[in-house]
Amino acid sequence: MNMPHNNITKTLIEKFPADVIESHEAYGDTTVIVKKGRITDILRFLKEEIQPSFEMLIDLCGVDYLQWKDSARFEVVYHLLSLKTHDRVRVRAPLSEEDPTIDSVSPLWKAADWYEREVFDMFGIIFHRHPNLKRILMFEGFEGHPLRKDYPAEKRQQIPTAEIDLLHLSLQNRHFSETDHLPTRSMILNIGPSHPAMHGALRYQVELDGETIHRAVAEIGYLHRAFEKHSESSTYTQVIPYTDRLNYLSSMMNNVGFAHAVEKILGVEIPPRAKMIRVIVCELSRIMDHLVCLAAAFVDLGALTNFWYFFDAREKIYDCTEKLAGARLTTNYTRIGGVWRDISPDIITGIHKAFKVLDKAILDVSRLLERNRIFIDRTRNVGIISKEDAVSYGYTGPCLRACGVPYDIRKDQPYYDYDRFDFDVPVGSRGDVNDRLMVRFEEMRQSAKIIQQALTRLPPGPIMIEDPKIALPAKSNVYGSIEGLMNHFMIVTQGICPPKGEVYSATEAANGELGFYIVSDGGPRPYRVRCRPPCFPLTASSERLVEGGMIADLIAIVGSLNIVVGELDR
Amino acid sequence: MDILIFILKIVIPPVLVLNFIPLMIWFERKGSAYIQERRGPNRAHILGIRLGGIIHNFADVIKLITKEDIIPANVNRLYFIGAPLIAIFVGIVTIAVVPLADSVQIGEKLVHIQVADLNVGILYVFAISSLGVYSVLLAGWSSNNKYSLLGGLRAASQMVSYELALGLTVVGLFMLAESASVSEIVRHQGPHVLHWNFVQQPLAFIIFWIAVFAETNRTPFDLPEGESEIVAGYHTEYSSMKFALFFMAEYAHMVVAAALITALFFGGWQVPFLTTLDLKTQAPFYLYVTVLTVSFIALFFGLLLLSQFKKGKYRDARDYEVLVFGIPLFLLALAGGGSAIFTGPWALPEWGRVLFAALVQATSFGIKMTFFAFFFIWIRWTLPRFRYDQVMNFGWKGMLPLALLNIVVTGVVLLWKGNHHG
Numbered sequence: 002m003n004m005p006h007n008n009i010t011k012t013l014i015e016k017f018p019a020d021v022i023e024s025h026e027a028y029g030d031t032t033v034i035v036k037k038g039r040i041t042d043i044l045r046f047l048k049e050e051i052q053p054s055f056e057m058l059i060d061l062c063g064v065d066y067l068q069w070k071d072s073a074r075f076e077v078v079y080h081l082l083s084l085k086t087h088d089r090v091r092v093r094a095p096l097s098e099e100d101p102t103i104d105s106v107s108p109l110w111k112a113a114d115w116y117e118r119e120v121f122d123m124f125g126i127i128f129h130r131h132p133n134l135k136r137i138l139m140f141e142g143f144e145g146h147p148l149r150k151d152y153p154a155e156k157r158q159q160i161p162t163a164e165i166d167l168l169h170l171s172l173q174n175r176h177f178s179e180t181d182h183l184p185t186r187s188m189i190l191n192i193g194p195s196h197p198a199m200h201g202a203l204r205y206q207v208e209l210d211g212e213t214i215h216r217a218v219a220e221i222g223y224l225h226r227a228f229e230k231h232s233e234s235s236t237y238t239q240v241i242p243y244t245d246r247l248n249y250l251s252s253m254m255n256n257v258g259f260a261h262a263v264e265k266i267l268g269v270e271i272p273p274r275a276k277m278i279r280v281i282v283c284e285l286s287r288i289m290d291h292l293v294c295l296a297a298a299f300v301d302l303g304a305l306t307n308f309w310y311f312f313d314a315r316e317k318i319y320d321c322t323e324k325l326a327g328a329r330l331t332t333n334y335t336r337i338g339g340v341w342r343d344i345s346p347d348i349i350t351g352i353h354k355a356f357k358v359l360d361k362a363i364l365d366v367s368r369l370l371e372r373n374r375i376f377i378d379r380t381r382n383v384g385i386i387s388k389e390d391a392v393s394y395g396y397t398g399p400c401l402r403a404c405g406v407p408y409d410i411r412k413d414q415p416y417y418d419y420d421r422f423d424f425d426v427p428v429g430s431r432g433d434v435n436d437r438l439m440v441r442f443e444e445m446r447q448s449a450k451i452i453q454q455a456l457t458r459l460p461p462g463p464i465m466i467e468d469p470k471i472a473l474p475a476k477s478n479v480y481g482s483i484e485g486l487m488n489h490f491m492i493v494t495q496g497i498c499p500p501k502g503e504v505y506s507a508t509e510a511a512n513g514e515l516g517f518y519i520v521s522d523g524g525p526r527p528y529r530v531r532c533r534p535p536c537f538p539l540t541a542s543s544e545r546l547v548e549g550g551m552i553a554d555l556i557a558i559v560g561s562l563n564i565v566v567g568e569l570d571r
Numbered sequence: 572m573d574i575l576i577f578i579l580k581i582v583i584p585p586v587l588v589l590n591f592i593p594l595m596i597w598f599e600r601k602g603s604a605y606i607q608e609r610r611g612p613n614r615a616h617i618l619g620i621r622l623g624g625i626i627h628n629f630a631d632v633i634k635l636i637t638k639e640d641i642i643p644a645n646v647n648r649l650y651f652i653g654a655p656l657i658a659i660f661v662g663i664v665t666i667a668v669v670p671l672a673d674s675v676q677i678g679e680k681l682v683h684i685q686v687a688d689l690n691v692g693i694l695y696v697f698a699i700s701s702l703g704v705y706s707v708l709l710a711g712w713s714s715n716n717k718y719s720l721l722g723g724l725r726a727a728s729q730m731v732s733y734e735l736a737l738g739l740t741v742v743g744l745f746m747l748a749e750s751a752s753v754s755e756i757v758r759h760q761g762p763h764v765l766h767w768n769f770v771q772q773p774l775a776f777i778i779f780w781i782a783v784f785a786e787t788n789r790t791p792f793d794l795p796e797g798e799s800e801i802v803a804g805y806h807t808e809y810s811s812m813k814f815a816l817f818f819m820a821e822y823a824h825m826v827v828a829a830a831l832i833t834a835l836f837f838g839g840w841q842v843p844f845l846t847t848l849d850l851k852t853q854a855p856f857y858l859y860v861t862v863l864t865v866s867f868i869a870l871f872f873g874l875l876l877l878s879q880f881k882k883g884k885y886r887d888a889r890d891y892e893v894l895v896f897g898i899p900l901f902l903l904a905l906a907g908g909g910s911a912i913f914t915g916p917w918a919l920p921e922w923g924r925v926l927f928a929a930l931v932q933a934t935s936f937g938i939k940m941t942f943f944a945f946f947f948i949w950i951r952w953t954l955p956r957f958r959y960d961q962v963m964n965f966g967w968k969g970m971l972p973l974a975l976l977n978i979v980v981t982g983v984v985l986l987w988k989g990n991h992h993g
Contacts, residue, residue: 190717198799212721212959301799303790303956309607369953375791376955552721552800553958 009033009090012051017043022095028265028504030091037077037094037103044092044106047081055081055090057392058106060505060516060533061116063124067150069522074098075126078518079106080505080533084392084406087413091505096126105131112395115541123148123229138222138570147230154227154234187215190552194223198301198556201566203540205547205555212551217544221569228571232530236496237263237337240530245331247532248568250293251286251511253322255568256335261416262506262517263337266499267471274462275339276417281455282334283417283508284448285322285352288359289315290511290563291399291441291448298438298560299370302379307366314362317355324348337497338472339465349456356449363445371439380435384546384558387432395538398513399440400562404432410509422451437561471497496525512536512563534568572677580686584666588823591944593628595822599948600624606952619888620895632815640811647713654710655809655816661703662823668692669830670754672840672932673847675925684840684929685754692753693741696831697734700786703824704730707788707795710817711805722804725959726788726795732966733785733792739974740775740782743981744768744835757839762846769836774977776836778970783828785966787821790951797956829943830936837939840932850928858927859916866908873900 010024013033020043023034035043047055060080066072073095081090096103105128107113117128118137125146128134136143142161145152188209193199202223208215228247232240244255257279264271271279296311319329325348326332326341334341370376386396391404401408409426411419427443429436465472469488478485501523507516513535520529539562547555601624604611612624620626642651667686675682689695704727711723745751747768748759760767769776785792796804806817833839842850850857876897884890919927957965 188717190721197802212725299955303793303797303799304954306603306607306952309609313608370955373955375957375961378961379955379958551959553794553797553956556800 009047009051009088013043013046016046027502028268030089030503030505032091032093032503034093034095037096040077040092040094041104041106041109044079044081044109047090047092048109053083053086053088055083055088057082057084058110058112058116058395059089059397059507059514060518060531061106061113061120062518062531062533063120063126063148064520064529064531065124065148065150068528075101075124077103077120077126078531080516080518084408087408089505089507091503101125102127102129104129105134107131110395111390111393112538112541115537122146125149136222138225140222147227154230185210192552192555194220198559200297201564201569203559203564203566203569205543205559207547207552207555209552212553214547214550214552214555217547217555219540219544221540221566224566224570226571228532229530232527234526236525237499237527238496240527241335241337242331242333244532245333246567247534247571248290248510248512248515248536248565249330250565251290252330252332253282253326253334254286254290254508254510255515256332257283258506258508258510258515259517260335260337261508262504262519263497263499265506266502266504266519266521267337267497268500269338269466269468269471271339271466272463273460274343275464275466277455277459278340278344278464279335280417280419280422281344281352281452281459282322282325282340284452284455285318287448287511288445289318291445292318292362294511294560294563295366295438295441298557298563299366301556301560302376304370304376307369310362310365314355314359317358318352321348321351321355324351336465336472338468339463343464344459352452352456356453359445359449363442367442377435379553379557380438380561381433382431383434383550383554384561385431385433386542386546390542391432394542396513396542397538398509398511398535399444400437400513400539402426403429403436403440405430410507410514414507416508422454424448424451434557434561441563498523498525507533510535512565512568513539532568532571534571536562536564536569540564540569573680576682584669584671584686585663587671588663588666588826589819591826592819592822593625594941595825595944595948596628596631597623597625598945599822599951600627602945602948603952606949616889616892619890619892621889621892635812635815638811640813641808643715643808645715646808647715650709650713651808652813654706654713654805655813655820656706657702657709658706658820659816659823661699661706662820662827665696665699665827666830668695668753669827669834670757670839671936672929673758674754675929677925683754684933688752688754690750690752690755693745693751693756693835696753697738700824700827701730701734703786703820706817706820707805710809711795714805714808716808718801718803719805719807721801722795722797722807725801726805729785729788729792729794729962729966732963733782733970736778736966736970736974737782737786739971739978740772740779741835742978743772743775746978746981746985747771753834753839757834757841760838760841762838762841762844762849764838764843767836767838767841772836772977772981774973774980778974778977779836780832782970783832784947784950785962787824787828787947789821789825789947791954791957792962793951793956794959794962825944825947826940829940829947832943833936833939837943840936842931842935847928847932850931851924854919854924854927855916857931858919859911861931862907862911866904866911869900870904870908873897873902873904877901 009031010033014021017039020036020039021033022036025032058079059082062078064076064078066074066076075096077094077096079092081092094103103126105113105117107117114132115137117131118135120126121128121134122136122139123146139147140160143158190207190209191204192207193204194202204220204223205217206220207217226246228243231243241256241259244259245252247255292311292315296308299307322332323329325344326334386404388404388406391401392406396404397408405428407426407428412426424447427440427447429440473492474485474488479489499521501521503518503520505516505518507514514533515535516533518531518533519527522528543559543562546558601611612627613621615621615626615630617626642648668689670683670685672684675684707726708723711719711726744756748756750756788795796806806814809817876893879893880897882890
């Protein structure tokens, strides 16, 4: 794996000798630090000219290095992914405090539009030639940039009560045709944030001609809870409960995703049993997430009965997670270095029972809908996104696979021995609503298959690593030995201290690639945690997807994308 | 006598429709619960009587009446208040031309068991139900809400489009019965099941059936109130009893639609294979059989209910609910069955025979109608919703040509038949 990375950096240095400041490899991640001046050229080179090409902008985020002595104030960090070789490269561009500006890469990737808006919103970094540089998560009229280190976490701001221009969404009634006998105007309709089909608090503002949508603008941020800012003032273990609230439909997966990132920077390997349990809970969460997504999508299409069939199955799986983690929704199940509780035979029988219900539910629903003409008419050829656009928007997960790109981190960059399981990655062909929903159907079956394999080969052994700097010692040890007591004391009062550095870890969450980019300064609290929510790029693309469709199509499209606002707004 | 009949005619049909509404709501709730593997309503009770959830309807009524009746600012009050009234009015008066049983000879007078036996009965139905468009349109427009407006527009275009297909399908029936009167169409179908119009006019039946779904705004044509798209459509802004009137109107429409399907395509009050004359002449025998059957069913359910009795299940009056219904059913079964067995077939006077025939026919009508009413609910919990343009395409490009084709085919067949006979 080292060779191609070195090749990339070598080629980059050859091509842009004056612009590459530094390159290194740590924790398996290749990092290139470049000057901001030619960032567009460098990224275009990486995207188009180099072999293998990095066609996907997986993540774009900012970091504020205010407290680091030997560093520029800001950095914009680009994470790129090659879909052919599944290599990743991180490009960092430092910016000075006096001139926090950089060129926008939105001409290269459509995904950059919203990512750059978020960086602007959070750090105040200006992107030149960005088409629409406005706040995205914070409200219009917010003062300051919250993720800057000099913005106090406790600071409160009042939402301006004066009528702020909510139409900074920039939609206005337009006159259609001047020659028409009747002077007709378009109608602006707000769908959300409080609307039966906008699950969570998502808002679309659409410009309608009759029922046809001419333009649509998505407004997000209603559920922004400052996850990233919170994480900076919590220890690594304390962040785990916050991750529950990201994608609350599959909270265990977020727990695993975050723990995986921290373990990567700590450089530890968790015990085999813990790995297997994580696989099991991840796949259970995937099933639950898909169940909710599909059930909600069907409700939005008017097929309410399917909702109950799926929720019945979901309920049974929740019973299992309740036995396992003590909670149903916010599980807080993983710990750095393992999992919290062991899986018992009781739970295993519970899972098997739940699968019986699940099989029946999937069978019932697919019989009701799969060949139902109304359902097919409503979903087929609706909200089509091409392969190229999907990649450009940074789609991952089922929505990307529905377009025919068989990218699944579990297969392509296996973690937790996913390569030892026998499962298929379902792929669609048209990239429409129907494909997105059907891919999820099949993924549930595959996840059940994985879990059944995992349950049969669950190895015995510990579920936490035995590292006194990471895992709490056994209680008997704490009470019985001075060393145990001291370790316990240190972990509880100090926390886990990873080495100084940065790491990006990606896991395949139900909705796509869940990435955590962690910058550690060596202390017990992360210096910066960036969560790459899989549905952020999906939502960004939805504005274009719904154009030309009808209101009912918008509902179907949003349902098929599975936008979970908890994760979208963080 | 005339006045009594007059009053009965005025009172019974609306009461029938209005009483069917809670029954339909109960069907909707329990039916959907059954389909969706839930229990459905089973909590509200009066002195422990729950009636399998029907009592929830009383609770609903109390809730809806006592709720604050909000009229938003900036609405046109006249239209806003008028719209639900039109809706419920239209829902109820359509039943007027549907006969519930064969005409009855009382003394010198022939009494029709329907409010009015208009010779253009079907046209009356369409005329009145078209007025229903005004209620949704006015509600949608006067609410001063974009979602309501969209709902009103959807409803208006949908109802107008499907009315065409609806109207054209019945032309075939006119041609067969050579009359536009509903009672004449029912009489023409006769008691023989194969002569009923759903066999004679299968295409018309299917189109009519689909079109009434659209006319009543039920899934898969519930776009005017598609809750996931336009919140609640034209009644988004309504609350309290005004909302309830819309709600009742929807079910009233369904009842009427079911009654129309029964009358036009399933022989209305016709009892399969038995003419009115048969029923009258053989009344003692059929009464005997009926009493025995009903007693047997009552015995079965009575015993079933009694076997459910378990003290301390709820530890309150609800424990005794099964007894309240089980014991009378059981006693009724014993009394009915016993008297039938021991006193044998009873000789009936002429008026008794007439009454019996009418009752049996009305029951036949009721059973058929209930089934079709339930069918609305069944479909609702099975199918997803259309999209607006798909509804329009389906109506104009699918149903309308087919309805026209049906008229042509019926005409050709009738001509051919006429030529052969003549």
